[in-house]
Amino acid sequence: MEGVIQCSANYTPLSPISFLERAAIVYGDKVSMVYGTEKTSWKQTHQRCIKLASALVQFFGISPGDTVAAIAPNVPELYELHFGVPMAGAVLSALNTRIDATMLAFLLEQLEAKIIFIYFEFIEVVLEALNILSDRKGKPPVLQVVLVLIVESDQITAPSILLKETPAGCSLEYYNALLARGRADFEIVPLKNECDPISVNYTSGSTGIPKGAIYSHRAAYLNSLAAIFRSDMRQMPVFLWTVDMFRCNGWCFTWAMAALGGTNIFLRTELSSKPIFDAIYIHKVTHLCGAPTILNIIADAPATDHQRPLPSRVNITVAGALPAPQILMKVTELGFNVSHGYGMTEALGPAAILGPWERRLQYSSKLIMDEQTERIKGREGLHNLIMDGVDVKDPKTMKSIPCDGKTIGEVMLKGNAMMLGYLKNPKVAQEAFRDGWYHSGDLAIRHPDGFVQIKDRAKDIIISSGGEAISTLEVEAVLLSHPKVLNAAVVGRASCDGHLLGDQAPCAFVKLKKECGVCTAEEIIKFCGDRLPKYMAPHSVVFGDLPVNSTGKIQKFVLREKVNIAAGLALQKGLQ
Amino acid sequence: MEGVIQCSANYTPLSPISFLERAAIVYGDKVSMVYGTEKTSWKQTHQRCIKLASALVQFFGISPGDTVAAIAPNVPELYELHFGVPMAGAVLSALNTRIDATMLAFLLEQLEAKIIFIYFEFIEVVLEALNILSDRKGKPPVLQVVLVLIVESDQITAPSILLKETPAGCSLEYYNALLARGRADFEIVPLKNECDPISVNYTSGSTGIPKGAIYSHRAAYLNSLAAIFRSDMRQMPVFLWTVDMFRCNGWCFTWAMAALGGTNIFLRTELSSKPIFDAIYIHKVTHLCGAPTILNIIADAPATDHQRPLPSRVNITVAGALPAPQILMKVTELGFNVSHGYGMTEALGPAAILGPWERRLQYSSKLIMDEQTERIKGREGLHNLIMDGVDVKDPKTMKSIPCDGKTIGEVMLKGNAMMLGYLKNPKVAQEAFRDGWYHSGDLAIRHPDGFVQIKDRAKDIIISSGGEAISTLEVEAVLLSHPKVLNAAVVGRASCDGHLLGDQAPCAFVKLKKECGVCTAEEIIKFCGDRLPKYMAPHSVVFGDLPVNSTGKIQKFVLREKVNIAAGLALQKGLQ
Structure with a gap:
């Protein structure tokens, strides 16, 4: 022109x-x-x-x-x-x-x-x-x-x-x-x-x-603006630093605070409920975010920490495991608006968000804390303003999966908020970026309302001998609801009982609560069997500590190696 | 990397x-x-x-x-x-x-x-x-x-x-x-x-x-986001269209509404107070904007238009002439938060904004409606999030003028919200963009607090015989405060009484109110003389209609031509 x-x-x-x-x-x-x-x-x-x-x-x-x-x-x-x-x-x-x-x-x-x-x-x-x-x-x-x-x-x-x-x-x-x-x-x-x-x-x-x-x-520029939008921030917020700045540059809130002239509140103590509530009362904190544990800290806070009502409602965004409804309810009652993000380091933080308003948008004119919360608790949010899309696709055809609540696809992302690549690892990034979308490695279904529900990491999902896909997250959720279980992880164990190579049976690793008394593998298997389809219940249970990485995430690849060494050896023997 | x-x-x-x-x-x-x-x-x-x-x-x-x-x-x-x-x-x-x-x-x-x-x-x-x-x-x-x-x-x-x-x-x-x-x-x-x-x-x-x-x-993308920030919008605003969409694409609110999932309310009538208040009550309008006349319409609304309090405070942004303090006070009392923007078509709308919070920031913890409003009523706001800067510079040296409240410079802008150029007019755009800044043609001073005050358009300012710069805007403000004056404009008239070429004396064009009775040039000149330094008071007054363009702006260049034809002829004679 x-x-x-x-x-x-x-x-x-x-x-x-x-x-x-x-x-x-x-x-x-x-x-x-x-x-x-x-x-x-x-x-x-x-x-x-x-x-x-x-x-x-x-x-x-x-x-x-x-x-x-x-x-x-x-x-x-x-x-x-x-x-x-x-x-x-x-x-x-x-x-x-x-x-x-x-x-x-x-x-x-x-x-x-x-x-x-x-x-x-x-x-x-x-x-x-x-x-x-x-x-x-x-x-x-x-x-x-x-x-x-x-x-x-x-x-x-x-x-x-x-x-x-x-x-x-x-x-x-x-x-x-x-x-x-x-x-x-x-x-x-x-x-x-x-x-x-x-x-x-x-x-x-x-x-x-x-x-x-x-x-x-x-x-970084665009995602800072996205961070502002997804947290519903206005001019001059007061931000309490409860997310580590080494995580996606503090989900880009480092830069976003300068964009809005906000006030950064840094704690000189470990994260616990008293300093959090004190900061809210003293500095009139408007926003905070972090791992889901922050919700537990707030929900479990002794009443002495929050004897007065909060100066105003506090926006809190968590990313990671979805918060349990009762925790969500408690924290909301205490004066917080809770949003849940789905994202990863590669997307500079949460790329999709499910907040009170999205819940309202779908279900009612007010925040609902009952059965309907149950209905949505497994759902991830919708893509933020800077992203072009967060979709669930068949990685072979690259077509979006149907919104039928059962077809499993891979969560894929694209947009200006994505990383440039991996340092000195161009091949891995090229692979992740193939076909113009970032392949997250997360498997998910899509509900008829369009909302996404993560089923498992691609590497963690188990294909049973009957060909069914087993979400280890769902089995773990049942295990965690057992009163004696403190923590649990499920991995696939190659089944060596005559089935095809690649077929796997779920194996549970369980860490019991202290002083929980006796607990047997049979008890755990039966508990799961009563609550899950038969093919999903663990075939074996291993008790003990779980290997975690520096950020507290369970290292399933370690468990998988452990459980499959014996199986692998047995299998090798069978193939010889 | x-x-x-x-x-x-x-x-x-x-x-x-x-x-x-x-x-x-x-x-x-x-x-x-x-x-x-x-x-x-x-x-x-x-x-x-x-x-x-x-x-x-x-x-x-x-x-x-x-x-x-x-x-x-x-x-x-x-x-x-x-x-x-x-x-x-x-x-x-x-x-x-x-x-x-x-x-x-x-x-x-x-x-x-x-x-x-x-x-x-x-x-x-x-x-x-x-x-x-x-x-x-x-x-x-x-x-x-x-x-x-x-x-x-x-x-x-x-x-x-x-x-x-x-x-x-x-x-x-x-x-x-x-x-x-x-x-x-x-x-x-x-x-x-x-x-x-x-x-x-x-x-x-x-x-x-x-x-x-x-x-x-x-x-357009970035300025849509800037529009959201400068209006302090959150998710799903309700926007009443009182600014024309043919002005800077509705100050980019066309696109911004899609970004936030807002609701666009279109009126089927001419702008007047009843449909505006009706829309606010019925649709729970959160934001509107437009020319300063919108404030007059709201301030002058009959009490029957707004018998109930507004559902919530409404954000209203105006651009153009600065609102008078009494109008600002009235509209604020009625339940509106008023912001004032400074901008132009070339900047995609308001590039700088002065809202309630900026006033608070500077003057007090609450919106003040007294002498302090007077102090700031002449001030423009600060540059929005997408702009790199709105500065006042000496166009020769390109240095920022001192914040002394008296040195006059030209308002200049730069940033991603600026236009690409003028259609089929590259030379004019290159001239406007010289030295890496957009030259607005507005002359301004800067107060010690950093805030900018527009004195006049570069083309309109008058240099008196004593070398003083006369802001025609300031003279017009005094003229408009005369009880018999409906509208007024001031231009420079070449003074032919022995002074150097280029010296000018202010000449006032005045349209009187209907049925205001008798009003003489002497009366107008004395009124100004009592309220302005002597060199600023008009030397002559012309009564009658004022030429306006399609958007209602007074065409000063027409007045200048008119007044200087005679003077020019007289001058030519003197030079021969």
């Missing part, structure tokens, strides 16, 4: 950095962060992030595309890194604080991290990881790193371990000293392409080694 | 069409539109738009980039065109319904419109415009157009004029008949580049011939 001009006046690469630049002007003196007795304004946060970027570029020679790692809990410094690192043109990888030294060594090497920001509590695991790397033949580049130590402001000295054990080639800095030397008039490194990476977030690794999902500036 | 993949799973061109596609799934049965007794769901709206796109492509051979014009008030059909036309790959130009045939002929020719959608009331002006074009030598391409007539559903026959006078080469269709023939399974034309045009919106032409501002899909 004649007259079209593209120039810097009408085109800027989308980046969440712009949220902070605007916040410094529009929300200047408003409180950006509260941490204990410390308060910071948006103007100050902006200044500190510029100084941080300046230090990265001017003292350490960080160049566009370099990687900066961080291992820290939800402290203001980690929040600042979310802006300061990309302002230097670099890519942030906030690492899970629960991983061990071996895994950390692997990730630091893969990232080729030039700088590691370390909250003081994690200095030992970082040093251990660096030692693992330097013990290997040839010094990998990851060793030439700068360690930047984050300490609490009321902490006088650093752990003495540092001075003795810092590996050769590594230098040491303190975060605040670094910022003090940064220049306030530093011009941030301009972003050339909005599809350039801003961060790497590792998957939880429940099915093996974590994969580093690369996020672009564009996806 | 190794591992980055760009594919259709993680990259989609940004387009507001996606809002409608999602709305059909997420908000399927919810009401999208109310028009009299007619109601439509989002599923139905989506279906109708697909059929419309199908008809455009399959019956009329519309190709990507073709232009489709529309001349209609706020009716559901014009809303559907906002999606259906780009779904066919075409570009929509919704034209001002108040322009005359000569101007319409000019615009249709410039647009090279292939199809014109016409609300039946405007068929005559369209036919007149087409006749103007066909009277010229050589037949311009615009003549080979399809006219699609939009009629009310309770209207049996079309105006008979049609059958007689449709120009040769033009064919005629009815909107609903067209849709009935469209295919529901039509696959919409894929968008290749998000920076491709979606619409052309003409400026009001207060300084001459209207310019066609080209909007991109990307800017």
Whole structure:
């Protein structure tokens, strides 16, 4: 069309950095962060992030595309890194604080991290990881790193371990000293392409080694806006940090708070009900989110924690296992609006949402807490504003499955909120992105009303000898409802009784509650048999601890290996 | 970074069409539109738009980039065109319904419109415009157009004029008949580049011939989200259409409503207080916006229109002249939250916003309606979420002016919400976009608190013989406060009393109220002199009607020409 001009006046690469630049002007003196007795304004946060970027570029020679790692809990410094690192043109990888030294060594090497920001509590695991790397033949580049130590402001000295054990080639800095030397008039490194990476977030690794999902500036920008919409946020929310910032960059709420001039409330304690309710009363928290355990913490809170009504209803979004109706009811009664998200690290957080209004939309003009809640408790929500679609498809034909409540397909996603790929793993990403959709690996059905219900992970589903698909999630739900069972997992065990290779029978791994008394495998099998179709009930039960990964997820692949070694051996014998 | 993949799973061109596609799934049965007794769901709206796109492509051979014009008030059909036309790959130009045939002929020719959608009331002006074009030598391409007539559903026959006078080469269709023939399974034309045009919106032409501002899909998408943020909207708002859809595509609320699954309420009457309040009571309207006159309509409403309190507070955004404090107070008392926007067609609507919360942010914890309102009434708001900046700069040095409340600079804007350029006017757009900022032509000062106050249009400001800059807006504000004055405009008159060329004295054009009695020029001049510095008071007063353009804006360039012809002649004599 004649007259079209593209120039810097009408085109800027989308980046969440712009949220902070605007916040410094529009929300200047408003409180950006509260941490204990410390308060910071948006103007100050902006200044500190510029100084941080300046230090990265001017003292350490960080160049566009370099990687900066961080291992820290939800402290203001980690929040600042979310802006300061990309302002230097670099890519942030906030690492899970629960991983061990071996895994950390692997990730630091893969990232080729030039700088590691370390909250003081994690200095030992970082040093251990660096030692693992330097013990290997040839010094990998990851060793030439700068360690930047984050300490609490009321902490006088650093752990003495540092001075003795810092590996050769590594230098040491303190975060605040670094910022003090940064220049306030530093011009941030301009972003050339909005599809350039801003961060790497590792998957939880429940099915093996974590994969580093690369996020672009564009996806981070758009998904921050999506986060605002899915939480029904308005101007200047008060956000309590109960989700880890190392999970999808705090589901992108790190950046979203700057977009809305919100206030970030950081807790200095472990997650428990008292500090949560205290924060709500003192700071008038409007929103929080996290794993479903947050609902249990709130529902189980002693009455002394919440003697007064909440200042206003609090929006709470959880992702992971669907909340039980009675928990949902309790938390709603206490003054919370509960939304449930479906997503993954690859989608930058929740890509679909089921909130009070979606429930209303479907079922009634008010939030219903009875049988109808039961009806929807297995349902996932609908795709958020930035996604093009969350669909259930037959992976062979790529056609959407019918909404008949029984045909199983794979949940697939597409849209601008998806990751760019996996760091140094292009083949795995290409496979996941085949046919223009991200293949989640989750199996699901679709109800006649269009809502999706997850049945199982593709890797976990069991095909019985009769050819029926068994959802291990459904069997586990029954196991968990047994009064003596604390935790349970179900995997397929190759059936060696003459059936075809590939046929499997469900095997249950059960951890019993303490002091539950005697419990036999027969009792468990009968309990399941009374509540499930015969082919779904476990054929065998193994009692004991369950293997979990750093984020608490049960590692089914470990159980599968365990149970199939014997079966595999038996099978091999039969085939010989 | 190794591992980055760009594919259709993680990259989609940004387009507001996606809002409608999602709305059909997420908000399927919810009401999208109310028009009299007619109601439509989002599923139905989506279906109708697909059929419309199908008809455009399959019956009329519309190709990507073709232009489709529309001349209609706020009716559901014009809303559907906002999606259906780009779904066919075409570009929509919704034209001002108040322009005359000569101007319409000019615009249709410039647009090279292939199809014109016409609300039946405007068929005559369209036919007149087409006749103007066909009277010229050589037949311009615009003549080979399809006219699609939009009629009310309770209207049996079309105006008979049609059958007689449709120009040769033009064919005629009815909107609903067209849709009935469209295919529901039509696959919409894929968008290749998000920076491709979606619409052309003409400026009001207060300084001459209207310019066609080209909007991109990307800017429309992002500005729709900005519209949501600046109006503090949440899920499923109820939006009363009191702003014309031909203004910046209804400030992008056309598309924004689909993003949030809102309900569009269309009035079948002229704007007046009774239908507005009725709609608020019946449909529980949450948001409306428009020109500042909407505030006057509401403030002046008879008490019988609003005997009950409103169902909830209604958000109302106005753009144009700043509302007077007493009007703002009255409307706020009636239950409205008033925001004021600063923007222009080139910025897709309001680019900066001053709402209740910004006032709170600056002045107090509650909305203040006294002296402090006075203090801020001249201030514009701060840039919205999608804009990079709204600044006041010295156009020579491009440096921001100091926030001293007196230095005058030009308001400049940049960001993704800006237009792509002017249709067939690349030079004018390049000039406006020079140095990487859009030059608004508005002159302003900046107060120490950072807020911007518009002083005048660059073309309107008067430089006195003493070198002082005189804001004609300020002089007009005093004139309008005179009890006998209905309307007023001030322009500069070249002073011929021995001063340097370029010096000007303010000349006032005044339209008196009916039956106001006698009013002399001396009385007006003294009134201004008592309230303004001496150099600002008008030196001369002309009584009579004021020339206005199609949108009701006073055409100062006409007044300037008028007043300076005599002066120019006198000056020429002196120079000879």
